[in-house]
Amino acid sequence: xxxxxxxxxxxxxxxxxxxxxxxxxxxxxxxxxxxxxxxxxxxxxxxxxxxxxxxxxxxxxxxxxxxxxxxxxxxxxxxxxxxxxxxxxxxxxxxxxxxxxxxxxxxxxxxxxxxxxxxxxxxxxxxxxxxxxxxxxxxxxxxxxxxxxxxxxxxxxxxxxxxxxxxxxxxxxxxxxxxxxxxxxxxxxxxxxxxxxxxxxxxxxxxxxxxxxxxxxxxxxxxxxxxxxxxxxxxxxxxxxxxxxxxxxxxxxxxxxxxxxxxxxxxxxxxxxxxxxxxxxxxxxxxxxxxxxxxxxxxxxxxxxxxxxxxxxxxxxxxxxxxxxxxxxxxxxxxxxxxxxxxxxxxxxxxxxxxxxxxxxxxxxxxxxxxxxxxxxxxxxxxxxxxxxxxxxxxxxxxxxxxxxxxxxxxxxxxxxxxxxxxxxxxxxxxxxxxxxxxxxxxxxxxxxxxxxxxxxxxxxxxxxxxxxxxxxxxxxxxxxxxxxxxxxxxxxxxxxxxxxxxxxxxxxxxxxxxxxxxxxxxxxxxxxxxxxxxxxxxxxxxxxxxxxxxxxxxxxxxxxxxxxxxxxxxxxxxxxxxxxxxxxxxxxxxxxxxxxxxxxxxxxxxxxxxxxxxxxxxxxxxxxxxxxxxxxxxxxxxxxxxxxxxxxxxxxxxxxxx
DNA sequence: GGTGAGCTTCTTTAC
DNA sequence: GAAGCTCACC
Numbered sequence: 293x294x295x296x297x298x299x300x301x302x303x304x305x306x307x308x309x310x311x312x313x314x315x316x317x318x319x320x321x322x323x324x325x326x327x328x329x330x331x332x333x334x335x336x337x338x339x340x341x342x343x344x345x346x347x348x349x350x351x352x353x354x355x356x357x358x359x360x361x362x363x364x365x366x367x368x369x370x371x372x373x374x375x376x377x378x379x380x381x382x383x384x385x386x387x388x389x390x391x392x393x394x395x396x397x398x399x400x401x402x403x404x405x406x407x408x409x410x411x412x413x414x415x416x417x418x419x420x421x422x423x424x425x426x427x428x429x430x431x432x433x434x435x436x437x438x439x440x441x442x443x444x445x446x447x448x449x450x451x452x453x454x455x456x457x458x459x460x461x462x463x464x465x466x467x468x469x470x471x472x473x474x475x476x477x478x479x480x481x482x483x484x485x486x487x488x489x490x491x492x493x494x495x496x497x498x499x500x501x502x503x504x505x506x507x508x509x510x511x512x513x514x515x516x517x518x519x520x521x522x523x524x525x526x527x528x529x530x531x532x533x534x535x536x537x538x539x540x541x542x543x544x545x546x547x548x549x550x551x552x553x554x555x556x557x558x559x560x561x562x563x564x565x566x567x568x569x570x571x572x573x574x575x576x577x578x579x580x581x582x583x584x585x586x587x588x589x590x591x592x593x594x595x596x597x598x599x600x601x602x603x604x605x606x607x608x609x610x611x612x613x614x615x616x617x618x619x620x621x622x623x624x625x626x627x628x629x630x631x632x633x634x635x636x637x638x639x640x641x642x643x644x645x646x647x648x649x650x651x652x653x654x655x656x657x658x659x660x661x662x663x664x665x666x667x668x669x670x671x672x673x674x675x676x677x678x679x680x681x682x683x684x685x686x687x688x689x690x691x692x693x694x695x696x697x698x699x700x701x702x703x704x705x706x707x708x709x710x711x712x713x714x715x716x717x718x719x720x721x722x723x724x725x726x727x728x729x730x731x732x733x734x735x736x737x738x739x740x741x742x743x744x745x746x747x748x749x750x751x752x753x754x755x756x757x758x759x760x761x762x763x764x765x766x767x768x769x770x771x772x773x774x775x776x777x778x779x780x781x782x783x784x785x786x787x788x789x790x791x792x793x794x795x796x797x798x799x800x801x802x803x804x805x806x807x808x809x810x811x812x813x814x815x816x817x818x819x820x821x822x823x824x825x826x827x828x829x830x831x832x833x834x835x836x837x838x839x840x841x842x843x844x845x846x847x848x849x850x851x852x853x854x855x856x857x858x859x860x861x862x863x864x865x866x867x868x869x870x871x872x873x874x875x876x877x878x879x880x881x882x883x884x885x886x887x888x889x890x891x892x893x894x895x896x897x898x899x900x901x902x903x904x905x906x907x908x909x910x911x912x913x914x915x916x917x918x919x920x921x922x923x924x925x926x927x928x929x930x931x932x933x934x935x936x937x938x939x940x941x942x943x944x945x946x947x948x949x950x951x
Numbered sequence: 952g953g954t955g956a957g958c959t960t961c962t963t964t965a966c
Numbered sequence: 967g968a969a970g971c972t973c974a975c976c
Contacts, residue, residue: 349965378966403966474966541964642963647967672968705953737952821966840964862963877964899962958972 296320296327303529303562304328307336310526310556312507312549314533316593317578317883318569318846321531325503326359328529332501333368340364342500344373346380346518348509348539350822351663352844353379356505373499377514379821381477384484384495386814391491392480397685397813399471400820405691406473409465413458429455430462434475435543437482437513469722470688475513477821482517496523506844507532507552511543519555526556535582535591538840538877567593569846569886571600573919577889578882581914585872602921605912606892611648611854614892618851619652621890622834625849633659637835637847639881641860645853646836659833663841673780673793674800680770681816684754688722692816697727697747700779704747708740724751750774763815767801839881850885852878855893856906878911 296304300320303313304327315321325345332338345360347353353374361369373380382400389398401409410426429452433443440460447453466472472480485492502522504510507530510518522528530552537546553559567575575595608614622636638649646662653660676699682692697704709723715735716726726732728748733741750773757773758766771777780793803822804815835847839860854860861874882889893908912920 376966381966400966477966538964542966644962644967701954703953707952739952838964859963864963952976954974954976956972956974958970960968960970962967 296323297564297566299562299564299566300324300327303564304331306560306562307332307501309558309560310522310552311529312552312559312561313529313531313564314561314589314591315531315564316533316567316591317536317880318567318575318595319564319593320566320568321505321533321564322356322359322844324564325356325505325529325531326363328503329360329372330363333364336501338500339371340368341371341373342498343503344375344380344499344501344521345503345505346375346377347505347844348376349841349844350376350379351841352376352505355844376821377510377517378474378477381481381517382817382821384481385472385477386817388481388484388491391488392484393467394472395470395686395688397470398817399469399682399686399689399692400477400817401466401469401471401473401691402820403474405471406462406466408691410458410462412465413461426455426458430459431475432543433459434473434479435511435513437479437516439479439483468688469690470686471691478511478513478517482513482520485520486516492520492523495521496527500527502528504528504530504532506536508534508537508546508549509539509544510548511539511545512548513543515545515548515551526558534588535585535876536843536880538843538873538880540873563591565591565593567595567597567883570595570883571597571887573600573602574882574885574889577603577915577919578879580916581875581882581911582879584914585875601888603915603919604888604890605855605908605920605922606890607908607923608892608894610894610896610898611645612652614853614894615648615652618649618853618890618892619656619658622653622849622851623656623658625888631848632832633834634832635848636851637837637842637845637849637884638851638853639837639839639842639884640853641839641862641877642854643838645859649836649853653834653836659831660836661831661833663835663837671793671796673776674796676776677767677771677774677797677800678816678819680754680774680776681767681819683724683751684758684766684770685813685816687724690723693722693724693727696774697744700775702743702746702775704740704743708736708744711736712740712744724748728752762804764801764804766815767804768798771797771801839877842884843880846884846886848885848887849890850881850888851890851892852881853892855891855909855912856897857909858906859893860909860911875911875914878909 300323303311303324313321313324315324329343329345332343333340345356347356353376357369357374360372360374385392385394389396407423407427410430411423414422414426433456438446440456440463443459444453444456447456485495499521502518504518518528532549534546534549537544570578572595575593579593606614606617608617618638625631626633640646650660650662676695679692679695679699682689683696686692694709697709712723712726715732716723719726719729719732727744733744736744754766754770754773757769761769777794777797781790800819860878861871865871865874891912894906897904897906
């Protein structure tokens with residue numbers, strides 16, 4: 293525990309009651325959590341398996357597990373619960389499934405699945421924004437911890453009453469599919485513990501101490517789950533920073549920081565204000581930026597580090613130009629500063645911004661690792677295989693059935709499926725059981741019936757195979773027997789394309805090799821929680837991720853791209869009251885940098901075919917000019933380079949780097 | 952009636 | 967660049 297400052301030490305040692313640690317960026321909060329876990333084990337006599345550390349992203353959970361693993365003995369670290377709120381909720385539901393009316397093997401619907409369900413509840417031809425609005429209303433109700441009945445009771449406007457009715461109907465359908473959605477992973481366990489104090493007591497026995505990271509991002513349902521698990525004695529440490537609250541849009545309520553003091557009057561508060569991460573210039577810029585937000589408590593982050601280098605601000609022509617400069621600079625810096633690739637991170641507001649960067653990095657042969665976004669679980673072939681796994685675990689999962697029956701195609705089309713759905717509804721059975729019923733199949737066209745029977749046969753064989761095979765083996769067998777692999781091979785025009793897709797499926801299976809304690813029933817549910825591209829070890833590679841995904845991480849060299857008005861702050865958040873969160877997002881980005889920070893923006897973007905002029909982000913004007921180093925107009929200064937095509941320019945840079 | 956090619960439209964962030 | 971859609975072909 294050496295090297296902790298007095299405030300950190302206090303936070304680690306205080307175990308007599310509820311504790312809130314207000315931890316500024318870079319103030320060593322992860323260190324505090326890790327040391328506290330070690331302290332609980334060594335000095336409070338708590339078994340590691342009775343301790344749960346909760347984070348908000350899978351990335352954060354992984355990093356945390358790694359750091360705890362380095363600090364504790366390996367077997368002790370293995371017994372700890374280190375997971376996201378959602379993964380903890382899933383574990384609770386898998387154990388308590390009967391109490392909430394779920395059967396073994398229940399599915400977890402991802403955002404797409406639940407959107408599909410909700411779409412059916414809307415009148416035909418409803419606008420897409422009607423769907424988005426409904427999704428938002430239902431999700432908000434769930435994140436506030438409201439059941440359908442409660443939502444109906446508090447509905448104030450006709451719109452809300454309609455939404456509450458849709459929520460109730462949606463919930464019924466989910467139940468019919470033996471499925472829950474992401475929000476239910478929190479809401480249902482919380483409601484269960486609330487309704488059943490004895491059960492709550494049992495869980496408190498099971499988890500004796502909770503450590504919650506990024507506490508400012510909890511929503512009401514998560515807060516309830518936390519306080520129910522911690523119980524009246526308040527056996528928890530929450531660590532948070534209201535300046536890093538960036539999940540308001542999914543119901544996070546920084547108000548929970550104040551609520552904690554009301555619900556647990558014995559709450560002790562410790563503030564960590566020394567920053568160990570950033571140079572003074574970076575910290576000064578961050579402080580200056582965040583000072584533009586209203587604050588209840590003004591934190592004064594300070595650092596003993598050196599002044600450091602100025603923050604570089606680049607004006608680029610467009611996103612491609614920006615990506616080239618970033619990629620070229622990373623390659624250059626790695627050489628000139630003898631840095632590892634993994635010391636660089638490029639952060640952006642929206643995941644789509646990664647595309648230009650990937651292209652430029654590929655051309656320079658810079659290894660990179662992309663986290664988040666639509667990279668993996670959103671790939672068609674991965675979703676297909678996942679749908680098969682879901683059908684295998686959960687015969688009631690109609691959404692999965694509909695996807696699996698169509699991949700690969702087996703001459704069962706929309707019309708036959710509509711007929712099947714009709715028959716299934718009358719018979720009161722889910723689609724996949726109906727597809728297995730000879731009586732029902734007779735009422736369908738012969739071709740469709742044959743396809744359905746074939747499907748049912750494959751499912752049966754795979755279920756039998758899965759009874760005594762590892763999840764990974766089942767996954768591979770399913771890819772083969774379903775015909776997915778064969779269809780992919782036939783579908784792909786080029787061999788590399790096929791190999792890439794095959795590798796994606798193999799990766800899905802590979803991930804399951806490492807999953808501990810996941811049976812065939814829980815396998816698909818577990819996978820649904822896996823962050824989209826959030827798999828595999830990044831290795832020694834440049835990290836590309838969204839600003840949201842970057843929270844909790846740090847890098848010596850950080851590039852933030854797309855620092856334009858409309859991108860950061862995002863144009864959907866320009867209105868009054870939403871700008872603060874965008875500012876905090878930028879604050880999070882800036883404070884990821886230890887040594888050198890580069891901010892870049894484009895002057896123009898191609899959107900919907902035509903060119904759009906972009907202004908630098910208004911947030912740039914909030915940074916102290918004396919800590920910035922603005923470049924000249926490089927796009928004007930290098931007219932001949934600008935004229936060259938991207939490809940040529942990049943090979944020129946690549947050639948330069950070789951020398 | 953099933954399938955796939957080709958069209959348009961829109962792209963915040965995460966579990 | 968992906969998902970939803972229409973439409974022509976089998």
